[in-house]
Amino acid sequence: MPRKQEDRDIGIALLGLGNVGAGVVKLLEDNAAAIRDRLGARIVVRAIAVRAPGKKKRLVEVDPALLTTDINATIDRDDVDVVCELIGGETEARAAVLRAIERGKHVVTANKALLAAHGEEIFAAAEARGVDVYYEAAVCGGVPIIRALREGLASDRVEWLLGIVNGTSNYILTEMADKGRAFGDVLKEAQDKGYAEADPTLDVSGGDAAHKLAILLMLAFGTTVDAAAIPREGIDTLDPIDFEYAKRFGYVIKPVVYGHEHAGGVEARVHPAMVPDRWMLADVAGARNALYVHSYALGPSMYYGAGAGMMPTAMAVVSDVIEIARNIQAQSGGARPARRHRAIARKPLLDPGDVRSRYYLRFTVADKPGVLGRLTTVLGERDVSIRQVVQHGSGGADGGGPVHVVVLTHEARERDVRAALATISSLPAVTSPARLIRVFE
Numbered sequence: 001m002p003r004k005q006e007d008r009d010i011g012i013a014l015l016g017l018g019n020v021g022a023g024v025v026k027l028l029e030d031n032a033a034a035i036r037d038r039l040g041a042r043i044v045v046r047a048i049a050v051r052a053p054g055k056k057k058r059l060v061e062v063d064p065a066l067l068t069t070d071i072n073a074t075i076d077r078d079d080v081d082v083v084c085e086l087i088g089g090e091t092e093a094r095a096a097v098l099r100a101i102e103r104g105k106h107v108v109t110a111n112k113a114l115l116a117a118h119g120e121e122i123f124a125a126a127e128a129r130g131v132d133v134y135y136e137a138a139v140c141g142g143v144p145i146i147r148a149l150r151e152g153l154a155s156d157r158v159e160w161l162l163g164i165v166n167g168t169s170n171y172i173l174t175e176m177a178d179k180g181r182a183f184g185d186v187l188k189e190a191q192d193k194g195y196a197e198a199d200p201t202l203d204v205s206g207g208d209a210a211h212k213l214a215i216l217l218m219l220a221f222g223t224t225v226d227a228a229a230i231p232r233e234g235i236d237t238l239d240p241i242d243f244e245y246a247k248r249f250g251y252v253i254k255p256v257v258y259g260h261e262h263a264g265g266v267e268a269r270v271h272p273a274m275v276p277d278r279w280m281l282a283d284v285a286g287a288r289n290a291l292y293v294h295s296y297a298l299g300p301s302m303y304y305g306a307g308a309g310m311m312p313t314a315m316a317v318v319s320d321v322i323e324i325a326r327n328i329q330a331q332s333g334g335a336r337p338a339r340r341h342r343a344i345a346r347k348p349l350l351d352p353g354d355v356r357s358r359y360y361l362r363f364t365v366a367d368k369p370g371v372l373g374r375l376t377t378v379l380g381e382r383d384v385s386i387r388q389v390v391q392h393g394s395g396g397a398d399g400g401g402p403v404h405v406v407v408l409t410h411e412a413r414e415r416d417v418r419a420a421l422a423t424i425s426s427l428p429a430v431t432s433p434a435r436l437i438r439v440f441e
């Protein structure tokens with residue numbers, strides 16, 4: 001009788017032993033028995049490629065004999081079935097992943113920047129070589145959103161999606177809104193907790209969210225988009241006063257991504273937005289992530305959980321390894337699963353100027369007769385219809401000083417709103433640039 005495939009250990013190599021790599025080692029130890037029961041085999045770490053094997057302080061204890069600086073030799077080992085790329089960045093990671101594929105190894109990666117920039121090349125190489133590339137940890141940390149889109153909704157057609165996919169920026173906005181804390185302090189804390197990217201500007205500028213949105217668009221709409229071309233605004237320009245006003249109007253400010261397939265192309269954007277405080281998305285706090293998906297047959301569905309951090313992300317990586325191990329056991333690793341990741345078309349991104357949205361506009365103006373009328377006239381001339389206007393404060397003891405005028409609009413075209421703001425900013429009564437935040441209803 002031939003030995004059953006299920007009895008064979010699955011050998012893995014880790015490239016990187018930072019936050020996520022350490023979590024993978026810990027999870028494989030902590031859940032070893034359960035994983036073995038579920039898989040009928042052990043997952044064994046054969047080697048770990050690191051930059052400094054002699055480093056004293058690590059997040060987890062490992063057998064020093066496993067550590068090496070030689071990435072290529074680690075990938076090439078005969079006893080390695082799956083290479084887990086956990087080094088981040090693009091150049092070195094791309095070379096490592098392509099080498100692994102070329103050597104016939106399956107790949108697990110948590111690297112959204114890599115997939116957003118080189119996904120097409122990587123998936124094509126994997127398909128040609130007949131190996132798997134899994135990447136559940138790349139979007140929404142531990143929340144199994146890739147599986148939900150790829151498998152759970154395989155028979156459905158996604159119409160649009162709206163979500164919070166960057167834990168760091170959600171953590172920062174939650175702390176600023178709930179505790180009035182300063183941006184810089186909270187960012188430092190998010191870094192200490194291991195939520196932020198090595199370069200945290202990616203988190204706060206919306207770059208990380210754009211990478212994740214590009215992956216979601218590929219799965220949801222079967223399209224490849226250039227993540228760098230997705231219009232985005234960061235959370236670093238928000239002013240604390242807008243959290244206060246949002247609350248008064250019944251909204252919460254959240255860092256969102258939005259994707260919507262239209263007949264003429266894909267609408268995609270990353271920015272802070274106001275969402276009604278009664279929505280479930282408004283309650284997604286701290287480093288949690290959530291994705292609300294609207295699909296043709298299922299209608300609405302929502303996926304929620306820990307979007308960043310060592311163990312949630314490691315959980316997704318190890319679950320991918322288990323999935324690949326099952327494919328190996330079934331001897332189906334390769335072309336079929338890899339094909340499921342491929343984009344089918346290149347659909348154009350809609351011009352942001354043509355996109356319609358509701359807006360919160362905050363003007364700082366002199367509290368003088370006729371100013372409000374002028375503002376609303378300019379908006380009206382540009383076809384921007386007003387839903388609500390509130391003036392906050394009064395212009396000091398003598399009047400005339402600066403006050404905030406907040407306008408909530410009905411749905412309007414972005415090009416029209418921008419044109420109105422340009423005209424308004426040139427009015428003598430306007431004392432500082434208008435603030436614009438999109439509103440979902």
Ligand code: HSE
Nearest residue numbers: 166167168196197308
């Ligand atoms: N920096 C990322 C975040 C990590 O804050 O969401 C998880 O991808």
